[in-house]
Amino acid sequence: EVRNPRVYYAALLARNGHHAAAIEVLEPLATGEPTADSMNIALEPWTNGWHALAWSYLRTGADGKANRILSTLGEECRTRLTDERRPARSNLLHYCAENALLMGDTGQALGLFERAVKAGWRDYYRRRNDPFWAALADDPRYRALLARVKADVDRQRAEVERIDATD
Numbered sequence: 788e789v790r791n792p793r794v795y796y797a798a799l800l801a802r803n804g805h806h807a808a809a810i811e812v813l814e815p816l817a818t819g820e821p822t823a824d825s826m827n828i829a830l831e832p833w834t835n836g837w838h839a840l841a842w843s844y845l846r847t848g849a850d851g852k853a854n855r856i857l858s859t860l861g862e863e864c865r866t867r868l869t870d871e872r873r874p875a876r877s878n879l880l881h882y883c884a885e886n887a888l889l890m891g892d893t894g895q896a897l898g899l900f901e902r903a904v905k906a907g908w909r910d911y912y913r914r915r916n917d918p919f920w921a922a923l924a925d926d927p928r929y930r931a932l933l934a935r936v937k938a939d940v941d942r943q944r945a946e947v948e949r950i951d952a953t954d
Contacts, residue, residue: 791816794836801839802918806846813840821859835882841889842919857890868899877908885919897928904932909943911936 797812813836821837837856844853864883868875875883884899900908911933914920923929 791836794839798835798839801843804846804918806843809839809843810847813843817856821856821863835885838882838885838889838919845889853889857886860886861890875902875906877903877906880906881908881910888922889919893923893926897923897926897932900929901932904936909936909940911940 793812794816797809797816800806800812801809816836817840837860841853841856844850844856861883864879864886867873867879868883880899880903884896884903887893887899888896915933915937920929
């Protein structure tokens with residue numbers, strides 16, 4: 788279940804190159820300061836509202852608007868990732884990696900993505916052609932991490948199929 792279908796729709800628009808339309812849908816929803824809990828962005832795959840808006844701003848030349856969003860989210864990531872009371876979950880690590888990537892920091896993005904994979908991130912099939920990550924498509928480290936995730940997802944699928952076949 789998607790908590791906000793308009794955000795989901797706009798995120799799909801942004802990822803498919805319809806940036807002006809995504810901005811038109813997302814700007815009215817972007818009230819207040821960006822947080823990882825607002826606009827359904829951190830926990831629901833593909834409903835990444837703030838990142839979809841920032842991506843669309845970047846693609847349409849509104850870099851200042853994008854950088855304000857990404858900077859605020861980057862601060863929140865730093866706060867959450869240094870909170871020793873709660874270990875970072877894979878989805879938050881991936882989210883923060885994506886934020887770093889959109890800010891142009893590929894080194895930090897790869898480091899956080901590697902932590903996300905180690906923490907259990909397995910959203911390979913949904914994200915393998917994600918345009919947000921296209922800048923790293925040829926990076927050997929990124930490709931190796933994706934290959935590792937794909938191998939584990941495929942292994943799990945084969946195990947489920949084996950179990951289903953015997954039941």
